[in-house]
Amino acid sequence: MSNFTDNYTPELHAITIAVDAMGGDFGPEVAVPGANILHEENKDIRFIMFGDESRITPYLNKYPSLKNATRIVHTDKTIRMDEKPSAALRASKGSSMRMAIEAVETGQAHAAVSAGNTGAMMAIAKVVLRMLPGIHRPALASVFPAMEGSTVMLDLGANVLVDAETLAQFAVLGAVFAKAYKNISMPTVGLLNVGSEDMKGPDHVRAAAEILSKVELPGLYKGFVEGDDITKGTVDVVVCDGYAGNIALKTGEGVGKMTGHYFKEAISSDPLAILGGALAFFALKRFKRKVDPRLYNGGVFVGLGGICVKSHGGTDDLGFSSALRLAGQLARHGYTKKVADEINRLMSQDTLIS
Amino acid sequence: MSNFTDNYTPELHAITIAVDAMGGDFGPEVAVPGANILHEENKDIRFIMFGDESRITPYLNKYPSLKNATRIVHTDKTIRMDEKPSAALRASKGSSMRMAIEAVETGQAHAAVSAGNTGAMMAIAKVVLRMLPGIHRPALASVFPAMEGSTVMLDLGANVLVDAETLAQFAVLGAVFAKAYKNISMPTVGLLNVGSEDMKGPDHVRAAAEILSKVELPGLYKGFVEGDDITKGTVDVVVCDGYAGNIALKTGEGVGKMTGHYFKEAISSDPLAILGGALAFFALKRFKRKVDPRLYNGGVFVGLGGICVKSHGGTDDLGFSSALRLAGQLARHGYTKKVADEINRLMSQDTLIS
Numbered sequence: 264m265s266n267f268t269d270n271y272t273p274e275l276h277a278i279t280i281a282v283d284a285m286g287g288d289f290g291p292e293v294a295v296p297g298a299n300i301l302h303e304e305n306k307d308i309r310f311i312m313f314g315d316e317s318r319i320t321p322y323l324n325k326y327p328s329l330k331n332a333t334r335i336v337h338t339d340k341t342i343r344m345d346e347k348p349s350a351a352l353r354a355s356k357g358s359s360m361r362m363a364i365e366a367v368e369t370g371q372a373h374a375a376v377s378a379g380n381t382g383a384m385m386a387i388a389k390v391v392l393r394m395l396p397g398i399h400r401p402a403l404a405s406v407f408p409a410m411e412g413s414t415v416m417l418d419l420g421a422n423v424l425v426d427a428e429t430l431a432q433f434a435v436l437g438a439v440f441a442k443a444y445k446n447i448s449m450p451t452v453g454l455l456n457v458g459s460e461d462m463k464g465p466d467h468v469r470a471a472a473e474i475l476s477k478v479e480l481p482g483l484y485k486g487f488v489e490g491d492d493i494t495k496g497t498v499d500v501v502v503c504d505g506y507a508g509n510i511a512l513k514t515g516e517g518v519g520k521m522t523g524h525y526f527k528e529a530i531s532s533d534p535l536a537i538l539g540g541a542l543a544f545f546a547l548k549r550f551k552r553k554v555d556p557r558l559y560n561g562g563v564f565v566g567l568g569g570i571c572v573k574s575h576g577g578t579d580d581l582g583f584s585s586a587l588r589l590a591g592q593l594a595r596h597g598y599t600k601k602v603a604d605e606i607n608r609l610m611s612q613d614t615l616i617s
Numbered sequence: 618m619s620n621f622t623d624n625y626t627p628e629l630h631a632i633t634i635a636v637d638a639m640g641g642d643f644g645p646e647v648a649v650p651g652a653n654i655l656h657e658e659n660k661d662i663r664f665i666m667f668g669d670e671s672r673i674t675p676y677l678n679k680y681p682s683l684k685n686a687t688r689i690v691h692t693d694k695t696i697r698m699d700e701k702p703s704a705a706l707r708a709s710k711g712s713s714m715r716m717a718i719e720a721v722e723t724g725q726a727h728a729a730v731s732a733g734n735t736g737a738m739m740a741i742a743k744v745v746l747r748m749l750p751g752i753h754r755p756a757l758a759s760v761f762p763a764m765e766g767s768t769v770m771l772d773l774g775a776n777v778l779v780d781a782e783t784l785a786q787f788a789v790l791g792a793v794f795a796k797a798y799k800n801i802s803m804p805t806v807g808l809l810n811v812g813s814e815d816m817k818g819p820d821h822v823r824a825a826a827e828i829l830s831k832v833e834l835p836g837l838y839k840g841f842v843e844g845d846d847i848t849k850g851t852v853d854v855v856v857c858d859g860y861a862g863n864i865a866l867k868t869g870e871g872v873g874k875m876t877g878h879y880f881k882e883a884i885s886s887d888p889l890a891i892l893g894g895a896l897a898f899f900a901l902k903r904f905k906r907k908v909d910p911r912l913y914n915g916g917v918f919v920g921l922g923g924i925c926v927k928s929h930g931g932t933d934d935l936g937f938s939s940a941l942r943l944a945g946q947l948a949r950h951g952y953t954k955k956v957a958d959e960i961n962r963l964m965s966q967d968t969l970i971s
Binding site: 347408409410420423424455457458462463464465466468489490491492493494495503505506507509510511512513514515516517518519520521522524525526528529530532533535536538539540541542543544545546547549550553554 | 701762763764777810811812817843844846847857859861865866868869872873874875876878880882884886887889890893894895899900901903904907908
């Protein structure tokens with residue numbers, strides 16, 4: 264069943280995003296308003312929303328213009344947040360998440376976005392979109408703000424500890440991602456470690472450094488970086504295993520939240536400070552926008568033959584719109600083709616990808 | 618050669634801290650003013666400063682009261698920041714760092730503090746203060762601010778990846794540390810991981826969880842915690858390997874710095890905001906004190922038969938005073954004896970420590 268409206272006219276230049284409208288803690292309550300935020304910015308983007316039509320439509324009815332740019336594909340089936348990835352994959356046929364990813368595979372959409380079960384999404388994406396030739400494992404990549412520009416970081420938790428070759432491949436995937444996302448020709452790449460000296464760090468990190476210092480990379484390998492280099496913007500791409508990456512990501516989020524908490528506490532503690540805060544209202548608003556983690560929500564599964572973006576499960580409409588925007592940007596920059604070309608080029612040169 | 622002043626009268630109840638005055642990027646320029654900050658708070662604390670007397674004395678002369686509470690023990694020898702730990706250890710006899718640690722071993726001081734070479738300090742401390750019976754490896758523990766209370770975290774980089782038994786021992790050491798530092802009888806302990814479900818995480822972390830759920834702990838084991846639980850204050854003690862811990866620590870520091878950077882940028886961007894910032898001056902000052910990383914400077918090598926505190930090498934006097942304060946607090950709470958008693962008790966019960 265479809266809600267394809269008459270004035271929905273897909274155009275060649277327009278980007279279409281397949282949305283799992285049922286994913287995450289809030290489903291369409293967040294997915295539809297989130298899509299509307301992006302729609303207000305860019306009327307060219309089309310959406311296909313997969314999920315329970317009776318739950319999606321009431322939200323969509325609030326935004327007539329978005330409704331015109333959106334098609335609903337109904338399904339009753341949803342993957343639960345707590346399902347094991349293997350079980351979820353087996354029972355995934357016809358689910359809103361799988362249908363959204365399949366829309367990318369069939370060419371109906373340029374990218375898929377879901378706030379659902381991360382493990383299930385990775386398992387389904389691997390089956391449906393398939394791994395790129397020669398790539399061991401997918402990784403989860405995101406873009407974070409830095410004092411200088413922004414930093415692409417991966418893996419954020421698609422894997423835990425990996426071997427040195429896989430870690431070195433993540434460097435390739437991260438560099439290719441940065442080339443497409445940031446539109447730069449020679450991204451700098453650093454390997455996350457506990458120190459910058461050669462002798463430091465666990466075996467798999469030192470062995471990956473050894474590999475990266477020898478092979479040709481679609482970027483410039485800069486050696487080890489440390490946790491604070493992520494926000495310094497020392498390199499375009501920070502590469503790590505999913506164990507270190509996930510812990511770094513969540514620790515950083517926690518520090519951000521704590522800082523905000525103490526700031527609010529301090530500023531609301533005396534009348535003079537409240538007045539000061541009021542005078543600085545617009546400056547504080549600009550500041551909040553700079554450090555708001557919702558504006559950097561969205562992890563891309565790299566290493567696959569299509570764009571698949573994971574949103575935080577607990578985010579709100581603003582956060583979900585960031586994941587949609589990231590998907591749209593990658594699609595617009597021709598990410599899938601650029602990655603495939605780069606991997607083919609590297610394969611023919613007998614490097615890491617074989 | 619010693620600068621033992623006439624009115625220096627060691628008392629039984631007073632705490633004496635042995636200071637490597639030559640460690641870190643700034644040596645006595647930071648160590649002496651740092652000691653004075655603590656001295657202003659607590660006149661009972663005595664200091665023995667090891668290092669080049671001709672470099673220490675000019676700084677000490679600025680603080681007559683501190684000078685009366687301080688004895689200088691002269692040595693020309695200093696361990697360089699870039700020396701390899703093994704080489705530094707072999708050549709360490711008579712160095713300011715080793716002499717400070719030896720002062721703890723001989724009972725002249727209750728604790729040693731240095732901002733010098735971390736690897737060298739750990740190697741020397743292991744030889745001089747020795748490992749507690751049954752403990753595999755020392756770990757580096759610190760106390761961080763949280764939204765609820767504070768969080769003891771270890772290992773912050775004394776090791777990289779460790780096996781499950783060693784990780785489980787860190788939980789014991791962390792719990793004992795929290796008991797002495799926070800003066801609580803039953804600290805809660807969490808194991809840092811990439812998710813809270815049993816199936817998640819690397820092998821050594823899951824195996825350590827298995828051990829911790831079975832053995833008796835000098836605290837209450839609460840299962841897995843994630844990066845943002847460090848600042849939430851979910852548990853009293855967060856346990857991890859030094860690879861994850863060091864990356865989490867530095868990432869958190871980086872996010873804190875970036876937040877401050879963007880805040881300053883925003884608040885100085887328009888006249889109204891500058892006025893607002895001026896009105897909120899005292900509130901902002903209180904806020905800064907809450908999140909200032911210098912106030913949480915100081916890592917303790919746990920698992921040793923004495924108190925040995927490592928200060929950040931690049932910190933200033935305020936930061937160094939925090940490391941000294943931490944050493945003083947642990948000494949005052951009888952940390953060394955409490956740890957030894959706890960380890961003996963656990964050994965006799967045939968648990969993790971054997």
